[in-house]
Amino acid sequence: MEIYELLKGKNIKNEQEVKVVARVRSNRPGKAVGFLVINDGTSLLDLQVVYKSNLDNFNDISQVRVSSIIEVIGKILLTPDKEQKLEIQAEDIVILDEASQDYPLQKKEHSLEFLREISHLRSRTKTFQSIFKIRSVAAYAIHRFFQEENYVYVTTPIITENDAEGAGESFIVTTLKNDEYEKDFFGKKACLTVSGQLNGEAYAQAFKKIYTFGPTFRAENSNTSKHAAEFWMIEPEIAFEDLNFNIALIEKMIKFIINEVFNKCSDELEFCDKNLEKGLINKLKHISNSNFERITYTDAIEVLKKAVDNGQNFEEKNIFFGLDLGTEHERFLCEKHFEKPTFITNYPKEIKAFYMKQNSDGKTVAATDLLVPGIGELVGGSQREDNYEKLVARCEELKIDVKGLSWYNELRNFGYYKSSGFGLGFERLIMYITGASNIRDVIPFPRTPRNLLF
């Protein structure tokens, strides 16, 4: 029986006979009676096993080491008044495999930095069991959200020749030891994708509503707690719909994901609240119950100017139309001014990507960022430019290779009426939901500059 079934099952009875295979988390032997805490990975919660000297192999059990695998046969003792609702009175314990005494995760506390060096083992700790279970449940919630709304999941290519944002630093994919790409596998220079959006847009023209969910890459030499060379993105795209639809969709999706995590990961959230971010659960409940705010970029600039006038101490105090908002400005807006998640809309075109729809004011584009308390920007989206000439002109202004993007731009000539979408960085979402403060701790095997292990 799995420990998950034991602890969550509804028909578990006192004195019921059970058999469990699990890993030893701790062993507290005594003269006549000992206590094993075991976990089989199916539940964050452990199971306590009481073993007594009547067992033939009592002495062996008393010495069994942390991380060994054992099989326990015994009777359930319901203990509704204790923190653990039941324990097992062992009748037979078989040591299936004894762990080496070099096992690095002995009972003492370990730093997150140390645990990163043993990424192949850290998922056995409660911290990472919580984070990676939540990651899994959130990933499924995203698929469920879109599939139940009849979106088509499109796997966009990882190896690509185009650079969606025109700014990303791409990894080169090659089979050679030099740069004679015309002799290379693909006969040309190939890169790892920085975004699936452009390919996704082509599919939205076919299916109306699509989403991508896959890995993306940046060869950015940034050793910060927020940057990784490899991370996952969700990029939905909806044809025939505008920025307002997009904004409503983002809000609905974020709430859906958080509610799914609440429903399926209450133990894990409690653990994260206690150990990673105090107040996490209240923060998430607040998000889930808020009506997200909306403000234009132009109005947000006015709010920030007033705040500076009123003595708000930003590092960047020079607030003007055209400023690329910093995290401090974003957090001020959603944390202090509105005290809830906030959509900023209609950014100056100069600070946004080439494919965003130019508004009739000639200055702004139909873009939105969702800012959330505690983190700042969580989602970025836009309505796409639908006018072929404007799009090509903008590419040329920004010195983007029009030829490589001709297939993308020409979508506008073959029947095109509005298209909107957004990008959600999956790891940023998981950091937000778990309270983890370093992106390296929400990716099973993180890749950062000069760090490629496992």
Next chain:
Amino acid sequence: MEIYELLKGKNIKNEQEVKVVARVRSNRPGKAVGFLVINDGTSLLDLQVVYKSNLDNFNDISQVRVSSIIEVIGKILLTPDKEQKLEIQAEDIVILDEASQDYPLQKKEHSLEFLREISHLRSRTKTFQSIFKIRSVAAYAIHRFFQEENYVYVTTPIITENDAEGAGESFIVTTLKNDEYEKDFFGKKACLTVSGQLNGEAYAQAFKKIYTFGPTFRAENSNTSKHAAEFWMIEPEIAFEDLNFNIALIEKMIKFIINEVFNKCSDELEFCDKNLEKGLINKLKHISNSNFERITYTDAIEVLKKAVDNGQNFEEKNIFFGLDLGTEHERFLCEKHFEKPTFITNYPKEIKAFYMKQNSDGKTVAATDLLVPGIGELVGGSQREDNYEKLVARCEELKIDVKGLSWYNELRNFGYYKSSGFGLGFERLIMYITGASNIRDVIPFPRTPRNLLF
């Protein structure tokens, strides 16, 4: 309203007023009345719109080109006796965007080869609407299957330094134009993953039941209908369980996926049955209703020997223990001999990977391949070697870099009792379910040698 809701909705009434935005598939104008066939991508089925000369812009509508986007306001006319169960009597039609006359998908039939050259547009054809909708539904079915059984979804790394099978030809990931990898982004040689299994195994030790679902890569210079440089794999791994558990899981999963596709894609399957593979639906029903067969490799060799004696005309007629079965042998076993999906178990260790558990006979490993009629091998799995010394010895025999894999091998020292898993090539499954005969036609933007477009 979306066409999907219109055609599948239960409360659609005669004379009901509706508004639809969609793409024109065809236009058949007449003197007093014309017919538009439109599709908005939410349904494989089209909607017919009848427009009459009482419309102000009747002449413009009569000339509207294929792929233009229009908005139709009109009344529903239920036509239960016709193939299409309803049509729209237009009261107003707005041409939202007129498509160029250069649009390559005019009404005539196109070859799959031609359509591959316009991968950004081919998803608008019924063939690719069917294939990619089924792909999306099957992907979600896989997530659903594992999540409902409490498996944890693990995203294993794409950029890696190890080569799981020891045989794959890997792509190099670099930021340089030469091979001075110590100066490179990761400070060492980096590759694109050929399998997430090894990383997944580490996580099964933490969560018991995990699965991966992500892209994998082979720099194999094969221009066949079955090989792509980039494809998606599903790799579940279960700790504390043996090969028998694995076999039962594979059968249950395959049936679940097929049933989900039947439930959600009946129109698409019918289209594929008519246009891609006659008899497809019967084939899939047969799979879903069969009890899969099991036979050991050793017994399978005897069956094949007898078949040769009885005149079976294999290209490779030299059948012996140690032979790496060809597709012809695999298909004979599941199509002619058993007439149902068949698990072959316990292969000679020489033809299988280093990490498979060596059986006590000293000759075979606890591996299985699932063979299915019409294709041969669909899934490959095994129980993993649990003995550290045997595993390392096998690595050394096969000249596999033991140092790079030390983290993987040492899992066996830290409490390890059985672990089993399998790999399912997602595109091979989609080819099987849709009847598509070329892998390029089941990947949105396929990557093959000297082919990197979009």
